[in-house]
Structure formats: structure tokens, C-alpha cells
Amino acid sequence: MSESDVPDFSIEALRSGDREEFARLVDATSGQIYRLALRMLGDPQDAEDILQNTYIQALRHIGEFEGRSNLSTWLYRIAVNESLMQLRKRHPEISLTEAVGDQSEEDDYAPLHLADWCCLPEQELLSSEARQNLDEAIQRLPDTLRIVFILRDLQGLSIQETGQALGISESAVKTRLLRARLRLRDELSRYYSERLGNRSE
Amino acid sequence: MDQPDQSQCHALLTYLSDYVDGSLSEDLCLELEGHLAECQDCRIVVDTLRKTISLYHRCAADPQEVPGVVRERLYRTLNLEDFLKH
Numbered sequence: 001m002s003e004s005d006v007p008d009f010s011i012e013a014l015r016s017g018d019r020e021e022f023a024r025l026v027d028a029t030s031g032q033i034y035r036l037a038l039r040m041l042g043d044p045q046d047a048e049d050i051l052q053n054t055y056i057q058a059l060r061h062i063g064e065f066e067g068r069s070n071l072s073t074w075l076y077r078i079a080v081n082e083s084l085m086q087l088r089k090r091h092p093e094i095s096l097t098e099a100v101g102d103q104s105e106e107d108d109y110a111p112l113h114l115a116d117w118c119c120l121p122e123q124e125l126l127s128s129e130a131r132q133n134l135d136e137a138i139q140r141l142p143d144t145l146r147i148v149f150i151l152r153d154l155q156g157l158s159i160q161e162t163g164q165a166l167g168i169s170e171s172a173v174k175t176r177l178l179r180a181r182l183r184l185r186d187e188l189s190r191y192y193s194e195r196l197g198n199r200s201e
Numbered sequence: 202m203d204q205p206d207q208s209q210c211h212a213l214l215t216y217l218s219d220y221v222d223g224s225l226s227e228d229l230c231l232e233l234e235g236h237l238a239e240c241q242d243c244r245i246v247v248d249t250l251r252k253t254i255s256l257y258h259r260c261a262a263d264p265q266e267v268p269g270v271v272r273e274r275l276y277r278t279l280n281l282e283d284f285l286k287h
Binding site for chain 2: 019020022023026027030031032034035044048051052055056059110111114115116117118125126131134135153154155156174177178181182184185188189
């Protein structure tokens with residue numbers, strides 16, 4: 001949710017319990033929050049729980065909102081935290097926010113597929129099957145990388161906002177973003193190079 | 202295939218995200234572009250990386266509606282039924 005996408009809301013009205021203003025906020029932001037949760041967790045029921053909990057928490061804590069960040073970024077942080085809690089319930093052994101493994105492991109970077117599939121026509125690159133492959137490729141990323149990619153490249157948060165939402169440094173965001181992008185490039189290369197092969201047959 | 206210096210390919214990979222985002226410093230940009238002029242493999246990686254990000258951006262722009270029943274349950278949970286627009 002980029003800052004320009006969301007209209008201004010009266011923080012004073014929200015703090016004083018103005019339900020109409022709150023409904024306007026939910027109306028303007030719930031699509032983006034639901035999509036974020038669906039991508040983070042890959043499960044509609046979990047995504048609905050996150051959606052509801054995000055606004056319940058927002059209502060509960062609106063008095064603590066200091067206005068230093070954009071209201072939509074603040075909502076995002078709540079949705080991200082709720083999603084992270086849900087992911088931790090699934091995988092309690094994985095640390096999502098600590099910068100473990102953000103250094104070294106340079107082999108992660110090594111591109112495996114070197115086919116040039118950019119020339120494929122748009123209808124093949126974005127066919128319904130290809131779109132499904134794009135979604136599945138995201139779900140195959142490790143949680144730490146997937147979340148950074150979703151916030152930065154799909155939801156359009158800046159590097160700084162992504163770091164704020166996750167409580168990690170900007171350099172950790174950049175490292176994870178690069179890894180996520182290179183892994184997805186490899187996954188897409190494998191998929192599209194098969195289509196290239198089919199075309200040349 | 203021209204492949205001038207594979208260790209340079211590997212070193213420059215770490216700058217690729219900043220490069221495709223247009224946020225790489227001018228010095229490193231020149232170094233990377235000098236290498237790209239000579240290395241076909243890295244050109245393919247850069248082009249397909251750009252394309253990968255652009256495909257995801259295109260998908261991200263697709264409108265996302267909250268399914269009707271999910272929206273109704275959300276408004277009920279938040280005591281906002283009066284504001285449910287159909």
C-alpha cells in the first residue's frame with residue numbers, strides 16, 4: 001500500500017471512536033491487508049483471521065498511534081506482526097526477524113538458469129497458468145525472504161518502511177530482497193525456458 | 202559465450218538489486234555496466250531479473266477485493282454492519 005493510494009483519515013475522529021471514519025478506513029485498506037495476509041500465509045482462513053485481528057488491534061491501539069509513520073504503514077505493521085505470529089505458531093523453530101543467515105552463504109546468489117526468456121510474448125508470460133506459477137514460486141520461498149519480497153516488491157513499501165515493519169535493518173532488507181529476487185528469477189527461468197523450448201520445437 | 206572473469210560476475214551479483222532499482226552509486230553502476238558489456242551471461246541475468254520483478258509488479262497491480270462473505274464477517278466482527286455497502 002503506497003502512501004498515495006490511501007486517502008487521508010482523521011486520526012482525531014478515529015481516536016474518539018468515530019465509527020463512520022473507522023468504516024471508511026476499513027473500506028479503503030481491507031483489500032490490501034487481505035491480499036498481504038493471503039500472500040504471507042497462503043491460506044484463506046488464516047488470511048481472514050489476520051484481517052480481523054489487524055483491525056481489532058488497530059482499534060485497541062489507535063491511541064498509541066503517534067503519527068510518525070503513515071497510517072497505512074502502521075496498519076501494515078500490525079498485519080505483518082499478526083502474520084509473523086501466525087507463521088511462528090506454524091514454525092516455532094524459525095527466527096523471522098533476527099538477522100540470522102543474512103551474511104555469507106554467497107552460494108545462494110549463484111544463478112542456475114541462463115535462458116533468455118524475455119522475448120516470450122506477454123500472453124505467455126502472463127497466462128493464467130503462468131500467473132499461478134508466479135504465486136506458487138512466492139510460496140516456495142523461505143518465510144524470511146518471502147515476507148521481504150511481498151512487502152517491498154508486491155505491496156510497494158520502501159526499503160526503509162519494510163525494515164520498520166519487520167524490525168530489521170535496511171541492509172538486512174536489501175540482502176533478503178536480493179536473495180528472494182534471484183531465487184524467483186531462477187524459478188521463473190526454469191518455468192519459462194520450458195515454454196521457450198516448446199516454441200522452438 | 203564470452204565469459205571474461207567469473208569471479209567478477211559473482212562479486213557484481215550483490216549489487217544487482219540496487220542496480221535494477223536505480224539506487225546503485227554511479228561508480229558501481231559504471232563498473233557493473235562495463236562488465237555487462239563484456240559478459241553475456243550477466244546480461245541475461247540482469248534482463249531476466251528485471252523481467253521477473255516487472256511481472257510481479259504487473260500481478261500486484263491486479264485489484265484485490267475482499268470476498269463478500271469475508272467482508273461481511275469482518276464488518277460484523279468490528280460492529281460496523283451499518284456501514285456495509287452492497
